[in-house]
Amino acid sequence: MEETMFIDPQRCIGCRACVAACRECATHKGYPMIFVDYIDRAETTATMPTVCMHCKEPTCALVCPADAIKMTDDGVVMSALKPRCLDCRNCVNACPFGVPKYNSQMHLQMKCDMCYDRSSEGLKPMCASVCPTGAISFGKYEQIVPLRRTKPVNVHVFGNQKVETKVYLMLPADADEVKVDGCGVFEGMLTRADVSVPTEESWIDTQVEQSDKSNEF
Amino acid sequence: MSRVEHLDEIVEAFGPHLHDAPHDGWRADRVIDRVVPTHCPYCGVQCGMNLLVEQNHVVGIEPRYDFPVNEGRLCPKGVTAYLQVHHPDRLLHPLVKRNGRFERASWDAALDLVVSKFHELQAAHGKDSIGVYSGSSLTTEKTYLMGKFARAGLGTRYVDYNGRLCMVSAAAANNKAFGIDRAANPWSDIPLAEVLLIAGSNCAETFPVLNKFLWQQRDNGGRWIIVDPRETPTARQGDLHLQLRPGTDVALANGMLHVLIEENLIDQNFIDSRTNDWLSTRELALRYTPEHAAQICGVPPEKIVAAARLYGRAKTAVVMHARGIEHHSNGVNNVLSYINLVLATGKIGAPGRGYGTITGQGNGQGGREHGQKADQLPGQRSITNPEHRKHVCKVWGLPEEELPQAGVSVVEMFTKMGEGEIRGLLSICNNVMVSLPDINQIRRSLEDLDFYVCIDFFMSEGARYADVVLPGSAWSEDEGVTCNSEGRVVKINKANDPPGEARADWWIVQEIARRMGRGKYFSFNSPREIFDELRVASRGGNADYYGITWEKIEQNNGIFWPCPSEDHPGTPRLFEDRFYHADGKARFHPIEFNPPKEIPDEEFPLILTSGRVVYQYLSGNQTRRIGFLVEQCPEPYVEVHPETALKLKINDGERVRVVSRRGEGVFPVLVVRTIRPDTIFIPYHWGEQLAVNQLTNPVLDPISKIPEFKACAARIEKTHSRQLPILGKQRKGASASEVRRG
Numbered sequence: 001m002e003e004t005m006f007i008d009p010q011r012c013i014g015c016r017a018c019v020a021a022c023r024e025c026a027t028h029k030g031y032p033m034i035f036v037d038y039i040d041r042a043e044t045t046a047t048m049p050t051v052c053m054h055c056k057e058p059t060c061a062l063v064c065p066a067d068a069i070k071m072t073d074d075g076v077v078m079s080a081l082k083p084r085c086l087d088c089r090n091c092v093n094a095c096p097f098g099v100p101k102y103n104s105q106m107h108l109q110m111k112c113d114m115c116y117d118r119s120s121e122g123l124k125p126m127c128a129s130v131c132p133t134g135a136i137s138f139g140k141y142e143q144i145v146p147l148r149r150t151k152p153v154n155v156h157v158f159g160n161q162k163v164e165t166k167v168y169l170m171l172p173a174d175a176d177e178v179k180v181d182g183c184g185v186f187e188g189m190l191t192r193a194d195v196s197v198p199t200e201e202s203w204i205d206t207q208v209e210q211s212d213k214s215n216e217f
Numbered sequence: 218m219s220r221v222e223h224l225d226e227i228v229e230a231f232g233p234h235l236h237d238a239p240h241d242g243w244r245a246d247r248v249i250d251r252v253v254p255t256h257c258p259y260c261g262v263q264c265g266m267n268l269l270v271e272q273n274h275v276v277g278i279e280p281r282y283d284f285p286v287n288e289g290r291l292c293p294k295g296v297t298a299y300l301q302v303h304h305p306d307r308l309l310h311p312l313v314k315r316n317g318r319f320e321r322a323s324w325d326a327a328l329d330l331v332v333s334k335f336h337e338l339q340a341a342h343g344k345d346s347i348g349v350y351s352g353s354s355l356t357t358e359k360t361y362l363m364g365k366f367a368r369a370g371l372g373t374r375y376v377d378y379n380g381r382l383c384m385v386s387a388a389a390a391n392n393k394a395f396g397i398d399r400a401a402n403p404w405s406d407i408p409l410a411e412v413l414l415i416a417g418s419n420c421a422e423t424f425p426v427l428n429k430f431l432w433q434q435r436d437n438g439g440r441w442i443i444v445d446p447r448e449t450p451t452a453r454q455g456d457l458h459l460q461l462r463p464g465t466d467v468a469l470a471n472g473m474l475h476v477l478i479e480e481n482l483i484d485q486n487f488i489d490s491r492t493n494d495w496l497s498t499r500e501l502a503l504r505y506t507p508e509h510a511a512q513i514c515g516v517p518p519e520k521i522v523a524a525a526r527l528y529g530r531a532k533t534a535v536v537m538h539a540r541g542i543e544h545h546s547n548g549v550n551n552v553l554s555y556i557n558l559v560l561a562t563g564k565i566g567a568p569g570r571g572y573g574t575i576t577g578q579g580n581g582q583g584g585r586e587h588g589q590k591a592d593q594l595p596g597q598r599s600i601t602n603p604e605h606r607k608h609v610c611k612v613w614g615l616p617e618e619e620l621p622q623a624g625v626s627v628v629e630m631f632t633k634m635g636e637g638e639i640r641g642l643l644s645i646c647n648n649v650m651v652s653l654p655d656i657n658q659i660r661r662s663l664e665d666l667d668f669y670v671c672i673d674f675f676m677s678e679g680a681r682y683a684d685v686v687l688p689g690s691a692w693s694e695d696e697g698v699t700c701n702s703e704g705r706v707v708k709i710n711k712a713n714d715p716p717g718e719a720r721a722d723w724w725i726v727q728e729i730a731r732r733m734g735r736g737k738y739f740s741f742n743s744p745r746e747i748f749d750e751l752r753v754a755s756r757g758g759n760a761d762y763y764g765i766t767w768e769k770i771e772q773n774n775g776i777f778w779p780c781p782s783e784d785h786p787g788t789p790r791l792f793e794d795r796f797y798h799a800d801g802k803a804r805f806h807p808i809e810f811n812p813p814k815e816i817p818d819e820e821f822p823l824i825l826t827s828g829r830v831v832y833q834y835l836s837g838n839q840t841r842r843i844g845f846l847v848e849q850c851p852e853p854y855v856e857v858h859p860e861t862a863l864k865l866k867i868n869d870g871e872r873v874r875v876v877s878r879r880g881e882g883v884f885p886v887l888v889v890r891t892i893r894p895d896t897i898f899i900p901y902h903w904g905e906q907l908a909v910n911q912l913t914n915p916v917l918d919p920i921s922k923i924p925e926f927k928a929c930a931a932r933i934e935k936t937h938s939r940q941l942p943i944l945g946k947q948r949k950g951a952s953a954s955e956v957r958r959g
Contacts, residue, residue: 010454011428011432011454013421013422013425013428013450013451013831014421014450014831015292015293015421015422015425015831016293016831016832016849017290017291017292017293017295017296017425019293019845020293020296020297020845021291021296023243023845024277024278024296026245026247027245029243029244029245030238030242030243041887041889042859042869042888042889042890043889043890043891044448044453044890044891045448045449045450045453045891046453047450124280124282124289126280129280129282129290130280130289130290130291130292130295130296131290132290132291132292132425132426132427132428132429133421133425133428133429133431133432134429134432147436148436149436149438
């Protein structure tokens with residue numbers, strides 16, 4: 001299988017090395033095209049990186065009136081072609097992942113192109129190169145699966161729209177798809193009815209219970 | 218008259234200004250002349266990186282995939298580090314202060330002024346009237362040179378370095394317990410451990426790339442016990458987060474040792490054959506029941522029991538710690554109490570069984586090995602040991618009676634400045650007006666100086682107080698070695714010449730010594746010649762570099778010291794058969810809990826702790842000038858738990874006054890559930906009115922002389938300010954109300 005990206009939010013430490021490195025890719029001209037957001041800083045330090053998921057049928061390209069958004073043969077969705085981009089921002093509004101941004105200085109839609117100048121020459125994209133924890137990884141499906149306890153998933157259900165992507169999200173081992181309702185992004189909508197991810201509290205309970213019953217404390 | 222009369226003019230001329238692109242902009246059409254493999258200038262991971270050089274300008278970075286520690290990985294500081302090289306704030310020529318204003322001077326004029334002032338002060342007040350304050354972000358060659366410069370060049374006893382504000386408690390405790398000061402294991406041992414116990418280290422933010430090893434361990438099925446008063450990004454992923462009250466590590470560790478003993482999870486064979494002083498430690502630990510420990514440290518007793526069982530039952534485990542337990546008036550004791558856990562279970566000196574402090578600065582390890590510490594000579598030798606003095610004097614060709622005795626730690630040096638015993642100061646590689654505790658007192662000490670010369674490549678907050686500022690080199694403008702946190706000596710390579718009239722730091726220091734008439738001890742033509750002398754000077758010491766050469770470092774991706782001969786491969790893992798005390802055994806230390814010097818009371822009811830953010834490095838002199846990093850975290854803030862915020866009637870984003878017995882500052886509030894309700898946190902990278910070190914307690918650990926940055930008493934007052942905070946990305950992301958719709 002070809003190389004692609006794997007996004008594992010639980011490993012993200014929010015350092016934004018990926019954002020800084022994205023600017024360094026020669027064709028990005030100093031503009032980062034990856035985003036790292038706090039989920040809810042008041043409650044947790046958890047953060048989430050967002051790259052282009054490189055859909056197999058990209059919504060951004062489907063809604064483009066100028067046919068400016070092209071895919072490479074190996075499934076990488078590129079930024080809008082400069083001579084064609086109409087500045088209409090249909091793609092910005094339509095992308096279910098909220099990825100493309102309109103760059104008013106360049107008069108152009110710009111988005112993650114998986115550092116195509118690098119990845120087409122066998123180099124890893126900048127973000128996946130620098131990510132300290134492996135929250136963003138680049139490689140082959142069959143290489144990453146034996147290394148991780150999480151499972152790569154690339155099917156996303158947005159209401160009635162089912163989107164298959166080149167990029168994978170790393171999810172708990174029994175997840176097959178990501179379900180998102182049209183309004184609340186990811187909020188409690190993961191299909192995990194039967195999944196019980198051990199929380200810190202229950203883990204401690206188990207530890208203490210499993211310990212010798214003669215515990216004198 | 219103050220030494221900084223015209224602050225606005227200084228800031229206008231020298232910044233910090235924000236710069237956020239290569240010197241000639243972002244370009245896709247570059248023709249790269251050279252790709253220089255080197256290492257990051259910042260933290261102790263010392264990630265490998267490639268600098269892209271076009272016409273003597275560093276114009277970008279490329280991941281260095283072949284360096285085994287980071288394999289291309291970098292943090293945001295590392296990615297943007299090259300932007301400091303051609304920064305418009307760089308100091309391009311010597312500066313001499315006249316009538317309160319910095320004026321351009323020639324090298325000859327500036328150096329002659331320094332030398333005449335030093336001569337004058339030493340003639341009138343003795344050799345010890347000049348102090349030298351150095352740092353550990355310098356290459357090891359330069360740190361060696363600074364120690365030699367103070368002792369053989371100036372003949373002063375007063376030399377110290379900024380590691381005193383860093384990990385020196387760990388260094389002292391390691392020497393007491395093991396007889397040597399170095400992390401015991403290479404990081405490649407981390408993925409082999411079933412359990413990691415990480416105390417007082419927000420390593421996700423402070424050593425980001427170290428997390429590579431943590432996640433490899435996690436992928437292997439490993440578990441993490443994280444000890445931290447805050448839910449840091451590291452603690453968030455911990456299997457067990459022990460959210461203790463700041464400064465109570467001894468109680469927690471003793472409580473864990475109690476459980477290990479009671480449940481027979483100790484390794485009696487190891488204790489009998491390889492350690493001393495167990496019985497007194499055992500006796501003391503038996504008094505610290507988990508309930509007793511819990512009362513002190515605020516961690517529930519069940520969690521203490523669970524942590525002890527997890528650590529004790531694991532076949533392999535690694536204990537690591539950092540500034541969170543070291544920056545205390547009980548810093549050495551905190552470290553020793555965790556070392557007791559390691560020794561009692563015998564989890565050291567084997568693959569996956571280990572221990573180590575995570576040294577902070579890029580050369581935090583190398584900078585504390587070769588003689589710029591107040592009481593140290595090269596090779597981790599002691600200046601009070603006659604044999605050691607003899608060896609070093611022989612290498613230097615210095616008559617033994619001319620070698621000064623031990624000096625004092627940097628905070629004590631500043632006290633001596635206030636008292637008039639030290640009247641002149643030379644500083645390099647530090648920023649005293651950000652990083653020392655109680656900076657209002659530090660400012661008074663600087664004002665009292667007769668003469669202050671600072672070598673730096675940016676105008677730091679401390680340099681503003683100088684009479685002479687000499688423009689030094691950024692890390693890409695010189696070569697030499699550093700030693701990372703695991704004890705691996707790596708090579709920094711030169712990518713470009715210093716800009717303008719700036720010069721390599723070693724040239725500047727040597728030139729002062731030469732003009733002082735001490736040229737016969739300072740005839741180095743290159744950093745390589747300094748390194749070759751260092752190898753001989755360190756020979757036979759604990760930190761033996763004799764067998765390390767630059768070529769050997771490059772061929773092997775680093776060499777771990779000790780390395781006593783050229784055919785020796787280096788020593789990645791210490792303590793496999795013996796410890797470094799004369800009898801080859803390690804020592805337990807029975808440690809009784811003592812609280813931090815200042816505990817909350819009615820007037821100051823909160824515990825103030827300080828620390829770092831991922832976007833800034835140490836005193837911020839380099840990183841507060843880089844647009845990308847400043848955009849992410851433009852100003853310090855105070856983290857407050859929602860319960861405390863409610864009690865004080867303060868809102869998220871509101872600017873409040875934080876007050877301690879020493880000073881006060883105004884900071885925007887970040888209301889977060891990730892901190893203890895009795896504790897508040899402020900990151901420390903800023904100076905002047907933004908410095909948390911206006912508030913911190915300068916009380917010192919009696920052994921290591923480290924200041925108590927991590928715990929003092931404080932209160933929060935409302936300011937009713939309508940000024941809006943600019944918290945940057947610290948507050949970006951959806952707020953609770955935005956997320957929870959639908």
